[in-house]
Amino acid sequence: MSHWLGWLNQVFEVLIALAAAPIFLGWVNQCRAWLQNRSAPSLWQPYRGIHKLLHKEVVLAHNASSLFRIAPYIVFGTMAAAAAMIPSLSTRLPFTSAADAIALVGLFAAARMFLSLAAMDVGSAFGTLGARREMMIGFLAEPALLMVIFVASLMTASTALPLISERLSGETLAIHPSLLFTAVAFGMVMLAENARIPVDNPATHLELTMIHEAMLLEYSARHLALMEWAAALKLFNYACIGMALFVPWGMATNYQALSLALAMLSLAVKLIIVGAALAVVETLSAKLRVFRAPEFLATAFLLAVLGLLVHLLQVAR
């Protein structure tokens, strides 16, 4: 019985993630527009964009290989699979017994690899440029993300995200300097990985500064729609990882409808706060030169390592 409920829970959570990701992106864009004194686009704007793109005819470059055509499905699929591993509503996820947080980082890496390969496939200069920059940022951000997860793993003796957040939320409230450091590090990684402002600008189409957009230049119609949905899903996934690690309260730990409803409410509140905070950070900071990005990510890595060391020092005895 509980077995069935678990899988139902799992499917429900992925569906919620798929549906909520574009709205979350819309919310961030709305906040940004308010902060910049522009009239804000509707909350449903990303949905409208996806809907429009799905009804257009696909235009492919004539030297595009089959990799170029299947990459959007792979990227979207990996992001959806990642959403299945991350506890956003409930910590009872049967899927996570098969894949822990390290596998999750690997999934993100796989998505990045296919995205970059597809960008280089057509052979346009911009795609290659974007792919190279993406790989540079990815390989610097990945160790920082792993370090952040390791700190939480050390505190809870588990690498499965649902178990981590369940154990963290069960502890008595205390100041953990190590978690504070890793939270900042995670915020920096999240900005870099999701092509947000200090590293990349999601709104730009200026040739020399774009990273993520440069890789999508050759895509059109349903492929582009999937890619953009995947990007929104990635942002949503990162927000959910952050919330699972640093504000793990309010998630459902059983299969009752009431706790699930409460979990949905708390998820909505947390997402609203995280989105607003993201918009504030993006508005306050200026875009870094590409060659300063390694320094930015080295700082994130350093903060995560410091968190680890401080944890080892202060809790070991």
Added chain:
Amino acid sequence: MNHIPFDLQIINALAALLLLLSFSMLSQRRIVSLVNLLAMQGLLLTVATLMVAWRTGETHLYLSGLLTFALKVVFLPWLLHRLIRRLNVYWDTEPLLNIPGTMLVGVLIVVFAFGLAQPIAELASTATRNAIGIAVAVILLSFLMMITRSKAMSQVVGFLSMENGLFFGAMSATYGMPMVVELGIALDVLVAMLVLGVFFFQIREQFDSLDLHHLESLKERD
């Protein structure tokens, strides 16, 4: 996880922030921000001292906390800011090792310092002994800063931050040194700072720059 009392948690958090500040000093290129970071470090030190004083009921720690505030948060940063304006040095030149490299060396130093402090912490009987490792790390990181920077100004900031680390170490290992010693050290730092201020002007007059590499070519006249 073992439970630690709330005030000790705050002291531990302050110690961790001190370590973070040392790293931000290592990565800072602008001298004005460097001095501000130093003042912030002094402020954290003051709060930590007052917390420890409150926890242990040692009255002389209140005094040394106030002394720290007056000297390291108010007076020395003011003096340094004034020197910066008078000497017109706002940026350090590129350090000997580039900044990500310095940070990586810094992490290794922190590991080394924690290892070094472990036996000391086992001998100490104070509740704050966990912070000894951080104090040693702050001292060594300040050393690193003095080694990698070439401008006299940032070396002095490194020196002062090292003194902060020593103070913090003494506090966490033995709840502070005797008052006489603390007063003596404070006076020493003050006088050293004033003398160094005079040196800055002399060095600049001689070489038209505050870059200490020029000092390597000093020779006696025949």
